[in-house]
Amino acid sequence: MSLxxxxxxxxxxLFALGLAGLILQPRLLGKILAFNILGSGAFLVxxxxxxxxxxxxxxxxxxxxxxxxxxxxxxxLALALTRRLADLSGAAVxxxxxxxxxxxxxxxDGD
Amino acid sequence: MAIESVAPLPWLVLLPLAWATLSFxxxxxxxxxxxxxxxxxxxxxxxxxxxxxxxxxxxxxxxGGWGAPLGIDLxxxxxxxxxxxxxAAVALPVAIYARAWFVAKPAGAAWFWPLSGxxxxxxxxxxxxxxxxxxYVTLELLGLAAVGLTAATxxxxxxxxxxxxxxxxxxxxxxxxxxxxxxxxTYGSVSLAVLGGLVExxxxxxxxxxxxVAGMLLKTALFPLxxxxxxxxxxxxxxxxxxxxxxxxxxxxxxALRLWFGVFEPLAAVSAAQVLGALGAAAVFWGxxxxxxxxxLKMLVAYSTVxxxxxxxxxxxxxxxxxxxxxxxxxxxxxxQAVAHALAKAAMFAAAGxxxxxxxxDRIDRLGGVGAxxxxxxxxxGLAGIVLMGxxxxxxxxxxxxxxxxALETGQWxxxxxxxxxxLLAAAYVxxxxLAAFAPVPEQGRVTGVARSLEWTAFALATAGVLLGLxxxxxxxxxxxxx
Amino acid sequence: xxxxxxxxxxxxxxxxxxxxxxxxxxxxxxxxxxxxxxxGSLAISGVExxxxxxxxxxxxxxxxxxxxxxxxxxxxxxxxxxxxERMTALPPDPVLEGLARLLAPLMVLVAGxxxxxxxxxxxGAFQAAAVLAAAGVLLRxxxxxxxxxxxxxxxxxxxxxxxxVFLAVAVLGLAQGAMLEYPRAWAGSLILAVEAGLTVSLGxxxxxxxxxxxxxxxxxxxx
Numbered sequence: 001m002s003l004x005x006x007x008x009x010x011x012x013x014l015f016a017l018g019l020a021g022l023i024l025q026p027r028l029l030g031k032i033l034a035f036n037i038l039g040s041g042a043f044l045v046x047x048x049x050x051x052x053x054x055x056x057x058x059x060x061x062x063x064x065x066x067x068x069x070x071x072x073x074x075x076x077l078a079l080a081l082t083r084r085l086a087d088l089s090g091a092a093v094x095x096x097x098x099x100x101x102x103x104x105x106x107x108x109d110g111d
Numbered sequence: 112m113a114i115e116s117v118a119p120l121p122w123l124v125l126l127p128l129a130w131a132t133l134s135f136x137x138x139x140x141x142x143x144x145x146x147x148x149x150x151x152x153x154x155x156x157x158x159x160x161x162x163x164x165x166x167x168x169x170x171x172x173x174x175g176g177w178g179a180p181l182g183i184d185l186x187x188x189x190x191x192x193x194x195x196x197x198x199a200a201v202a203l204p205v206a207i208y209a210r211a212w213f214v215a216k217p218a219g220a221a222w223f224w225p226l227s228g229x230x231x232x233x234x235x236x237x238x239x240x241x242x243x244x245x246x247y248v249t250l251e252l253l254g255l256a257a258v259g260l261t262a263a264t265x266x267x268x269x270x271x272x273x274x275x276x277x278x279x280x281x282x283x284x285x286x287x288x289x290x291x292x293x294x295x296x297t298y299g300s301v302s303l304a305v306l307g308g309l310v311e312x313x314x315x316x317x318x319x320x321x322x323x324v325a326g327m328l329l330k331t332a333l334f335p336l337x338x339x340x341x342x343x344x345x346x347x348x349x350x351x352x353x354x355x356x357x358x359x360x361x362x363x364x365x366x367a368l369r370l371w372f373g374v375f376e377p378l379a380a381v382s383a384a385q386v387l388g389a390l391g392a393a394a395v396f397w398g399x400x401x402x403x404x405x406x407x408l409k410m411l412v413a414y415s416t417v418x419x420x421x422x423x424x425x426x427x428x429x430x431x432x433x434x435x436x437x438x439x440x441x442x443x444x445x446x447x448q449a450v451a452h453a454l455a456k457a458a459m460f461a462a463a464g465x466x467x468x469x470x471x472x473d474r475i476d477r478l479g480g481v482g483a484x485x486x487x488x489x490x491x492x493g494l495a496g497i498v499l500m501g502x503x504x505x506x507x508x509x510x511x512x513x514x515x516x517x518a519l520e521t522g523q524w525x526x527x528x529x530x531x532x533x534x535l536l537a538a539a540y541v542x543x544x545x546l547a548a549f550a551p552v553p554e555q556g557r558v559t560g561v562a563r564s565l566e567w568t569a570f571a572l573a574t575a576g577v578l579l580g581l582x583x584x585x586x587x588x589x590x591x592x593x594x
Numbered sequence: 595x596x597x598x599x600x601x602x603x604x605x606x607x608x609x610x611x612x613x614x615x616x617x618x619x620x621x622x623x624x625x626x627x628x629x630x631x632x633x634g635s636l637a638i639s640g641v642e643x644x645x646x647x648x649x650x651x652x653x654x655x656x657x658x659x660x661x662x663x664x665x666x667x668x669x670x671x672x673x674x675x676x677x678x679e680r681m682t683a684l685p686p687d688p689v690l691e692g693l694a695r696l697l698a699p700l701m702v703l704v705a706g707x708x709x710x711x712x713x714x715x716x717x718g719a720f721q722a723a724a725v726l727a728a729a730g731v732l733l734r735x736x737x738x739x740x741x742x743x744x745x746x747x748x749x750x751x752x753x754x755x756x757x758x759v760f761l762a763v764a765v766l767g768l769a770q771g772a773m774l775e776y777p778r779a780w781a782g783s784l785i786l787a788v789e790a791g792l793t794v795s796l797g798x799x800x801x802x803x804x805x806x807x808x809x810x811x812x813x814x815x816x817x
Contacts, residue, residue, distance in 0.1 A: 005618065005619075008296065008618050009614075009615050009618065011292075012611055012614030012615055012618065013611045013614075013615075015285075015289055015610075015611075015614070016607040016608065016610045016611035016614070017607070017611075018285075019282075019607050019610065020603055020604050020607035022278065022282055023603050024600055024603055024604070028274065031278055035278070035281050035282070035285065038282075038285045039285055039288070041289070042285060042288045042289040042292050043292075045289060045292040045293065045296065045614075045618070046288075046291070046292035046295060046296070048296075049292060049293065049295070049296025049297075049618055049621075050295055050296050050299070050624070052296070052621070053623055055627075055629055056629065057628060057629045058629065058632050058644035058645045058647070058648050059295075059628045059629070059632065059648055059652075059653070060292075060295060061645050061648075062645050062648035062649045062653060062656075063244050063295075063653075063656070065645070065649060065720060066244075066248065066649070066653075066656050066657060066660045067247075067288065069660050069663070069664060069720060070248065070251045070660060070663050072664075072800070072803075073251075073255065073663045073664045073666075073667035073803070074251065074255060074277070074281055074667065076667050076668075076671065076803035076804075077255060077258065077259070077277065077667040077670045077671055078274070078277055078278075078281075080670075080671040080674060080803075080806070080807075081258075081262060081270055081273055081274045081277060081670075081671075081674055082274065083676075083807075084262075084265075084270050084674050084675065084676065085267070085270050085271055085274055087676075088266075088267040088270060089267055089271070094271060094274060094275055095271050118768065121764075121768060121772070121773035124773075125761065125764060125765060125773065128662065128761055129761060131662075132754050132757055132758060132761065135665070135669070135750060135753075135754055136747075136750055136751060136754055138747065138750065139744060172772060172773065173772055174654075174655045174772060174773050174774055175651060175652065175654055175655065175767070175772060175773070175774045175775050175776075176767075176770065176771055176772040176775035177635070177651075177652055180626055180628060180631070181628065181631045181632065181635060181652050182652050182653065183653055183655050183656065219673070221672070221673060221744075222669045222670075222672055222673040223673075225666075225669055226666060226669050226670070226673065229662055229665075229666045229669075232662070233659075236659065244653075244656065245653075245655065245656055245659075248656050248659045248660055248663070249659060251663055252659055252662055252663050252666065255663060255666050255667055255670060256666045256670075258670060259666055259667075259669055259670025259671075259673050259674070260670075260673070262670060262673060262674035263670075263673035263674065265673075265674055265675035270674055273674065293614075293617070293618070295624075296618070296621065296624070297621060297624060298624050298625060298626055299624030299625060299626035299627060299628055300624075300626040300628065305626060309625060309626075313617075313621075314613075314616065314617040315617035315618060315621060317617075318613060318614060318617050
């Protein structure tokens with residue numbers, strides 16, 4: 001097994017681990033970390049699988065650099081929203097009621 | 112410069128990027144004027160491109176002059192151009208609406224213009240890109256712009272909805288990126304043109320296709336992956352709701368369509384297509400019933416989107432492994448549904464926003480008197496409803512007719528039942544709003560007038576949704592270019 | 595989520611990991627060999643390092659959009675707003691502040707080197723910007739730099755400058771025939787100009803992702 005393939009296999013595992021974390025972690029910080037693990041998994045597969053033959057390939061390396069910057073941006077936005085949500089609602093978790101959006105006749109008026 | 116030498120492809124991306132940046136430089140809440148000028152120019156460019164397509168066929172642009180697979184190619188075929196026309200036709204009226212809206216309700220106005228400029232650039236970029244990794248970047252640009260716009264009112268419900276939306280959209284693009292990684296590893300290229308001749312039924316490619324399509328289902332909010340959509344679309348500022356429901360979910364649907372019937376066609380299985388169709392049918396019923404149960408007008412409209420997304424996915428069982436003629440009809444019907452829903456739903460959100468502003472509440476049982484005070488907004492809402500129901504001669508009718516014919520031709524009558532039943536349910540929730548709006552005013556003079564442009568833009572969008580039915584043949588001709 | 599649903603999710607993810615491993619095992623070599631094409635065109639790309647050539651020339655369009663992604667992340671944060679009342683303040687620390695004032699110029703120097711080195715060895719605008727951003731974060735934590743609630747005109751210009759330069763180069767390319775097509779003779783200089791602009795703007799944007807927020811009053815916590 002080449003080193004590239006080894007990275008790709010680890011990447012596949014990290015991706016699945018991140019996926020499970022994103023679904024199962026109740027707290028937002030956990031979900032954001034899980035997303036980063038998922039993303040790192042995909043990056044490892046991108047560079048690892050492409051270079052499994054041992055030839056360095058600058059194309060996936062550049063793509064991963066692009067991907068990392070995108071992930072940084074997404075993580076920053078996620079953290080900012082988490083902080084804002086915690087400030088507004090007192091907890092860094094997603095409220096259950098908003099997802100189901102019940103037909104609540106006594107709720108406050110929106111816009 | 113002769114008009115033939117103008118290259119619309121790169122400008123369709125550069126132009127919205129330019130006005131987005133300019134409005135950012137101008138500062139908070141500024142830039143409505145340049146946005147509207149930019150979108151007018153964009154509409155002109157798309158019409159020019161459509162003309163080029165009908166006279167010269169599919170258009171290409173090799174970014175950087177390299178050409179795929181070393182560089183990134185932009186390609187405009189019929190499907191791309193129909194999506195670009197849809198984007199321009201929705202974004203321009205919504206921008207005019209937003210200008211008036213943020214005067215009445217400033218919450219969420221500060222960075223609306225730069226964010227929506229990037230959103231439009233991402234949509235155009237996605238529809239034109241012929242490179243799987245470049246599409247990933249446009250997907251993220253689109254998703255983050257949409258999330259930022261959702262959160263922009265800064266209130267608790269909107270921020271929670273934006274957070275949920277962000278996690279869903281990141282998971283969707285994460286799955287897509289994993290697919291891209293597997294495809295690059297297998298074939299050494301991410302160019303759609305190069306991959307078109309290479310893709311075969313290997314396990315690794317099946318996994319890649321599965322991950323990419325699943326990611327797009329989540330981003331399109333196909334039942335049961337729709338959980339994030341109603342709070343986000345129902346909780347954002349109204350111009351944002353219109354952009355999200357009309358355009359943003361169509362981008363991921365377009366990509367699912369492009370992949371399924373494009374590079375991954377050798378793998379497309381009838382059984383998987385039937386599953387997508389079944390989820391679509393479930394979405395139609397679940398979304399419609401939920402829409403009927405909502406107390407708030409914008410939540411009703413948002414659940415209507417969950418239902419309407421269902422119809423889009425009937426394309427897959429009707430056009431996978433079926434005779435060529437029926438498949439072509441289903442494909443045309445599916446794309447027309449994307450466009451008809453975009454126009455009607457933007458109109459519906461715009462009209463709903465005007466009505467809510469007038470009534471001072473977004474509760475359906477407090478809409479009494481709106482019919483008398485804001486007849487144009489209500490008329491626009493009703494017209495948009497007729498498009499969604501699929502009554503002749505609207506764009507919704509053309510859509511349903513094509514899908515219905517495909518269902519009967521291929522002997523899959525159960526999808527026909529979904530189309531008819533969904534139309535009746537749509538009628539029920541639309542009439543619920545109309546009845547509430549025609550109810551007498553509880554107290555004297557409670558409904559106030561709104562800026563005229565809020566009503567007129569809603570009416571223009573709804574009318575476009577109706578007229579689409581009359582021009583469906585033209586759209587179908589355009590769609591056939593390069594298909 | 596109940597226990598059984600959690601177990602089911604975990605099992606499905608484990609199956610996915612195994613499926614990925616099985617699918618990736620023993621793949622034949624890829625039919626398209628891009629490294630050879632990159633090497634073949636490197637001489638006319640304007641830079642000597644292949645990754646930089648891909649990032650700023652062959653796939654420069656990805657990078658252009660990616661800079662947009664960073665900018666909208668910042669815009670999204672600013673749009674969502676901040677809640678000043680709930681921020682806690684940092685106690686003043688003269689040692690930390692002194693150290694930060696000492697380190698910041700060094701970090702700017704390192705960033706400059708990374709930018710210059712990117713043309714022929716690992717480095718480049720993003721790495722340089724990351725170091726600049728780290729300097730910004732350090733200065734913020736130590737005190738001298740204050741948070742942004744709403745970037746003023748000068749700051750907005752600095753934030754957008756890199757993107758504007760990149761966009762202008764993309765438009766200039768159209769005169770050559772294609773968006774982002776560099777004239778051969780000018781490729782190296784134009785890429786350096788783009789990278790210099792990006793270093794400043796990305797450094798500020800990345801720092802801004804940390805700095806955007808309510809002003810934290812110094813000296814004594816407040817709740």
